Amino acid sequence: GQQLNQSPQSMFIQEGEDVSMNCTSSSIFNTWLWYKQDPGEGPVLLIALYKAGELTSNGRLTAQFGITRKDSFLNISASIPSDVGIYFCAGKLSSTTSGTYKYIFGTGTRLKVLA
């Protein structure tokens, strides 16, 4: 199936450090979503982006919708131990004929924070 390229695949960081991750695609999306998944749980929405160039924050999280509409970035500032988990990006593909849509997910970034 289709997937977005997400990097890095995993990262270990020290508590208090900033974190950056990104997603890229050969397809153009008109919505980007960022999710976090904790062990044993479903993905939970963190940030939604609807316009190219948009920069949106949610607490210590900031995400940007790339100008080309083919990429997106998520930054976490001053990381804390509870930031550990898997972060997924998702891009929305719309059908101009049927008016329906579906979301394609990135491969995930596994974040581990060292206290």
Add this chain to the structure above:
Amino acid sequence: DAGVIQSPRHEVTEMGQEVTLRCKPISGHNSLFWYRQTMMRGLELLIYFNNNVPIDDSGMPEDRFSAKMPNASFSTLKIQPSEPRDSAVYFCASSLRGSSGNTIYFGEGSWLTVV
């Protein structure tokens, strides 16, 4: 507000048995998605419905998989007969088409093990 509700949360079954996973979307949502998550392949879209109608089932791996949505508040994903390689976490997600960005919300997943 109740989120997406999935059942069972966990199931262990023997190869060859029929498996039925259930989903209740968020009330008022008109799009429903079934995803499968594995370590190797990440989150894969299996099928999605809009207004109870299947729109794209190209992600369904084989004829052993089938999905139905008899009404706006219920969907099933069935595997018959099940095989060990079907072991994965199956997520149901829903969204409201027409709302800003059509953000999707996930259930907690059904963890399937086929032995």
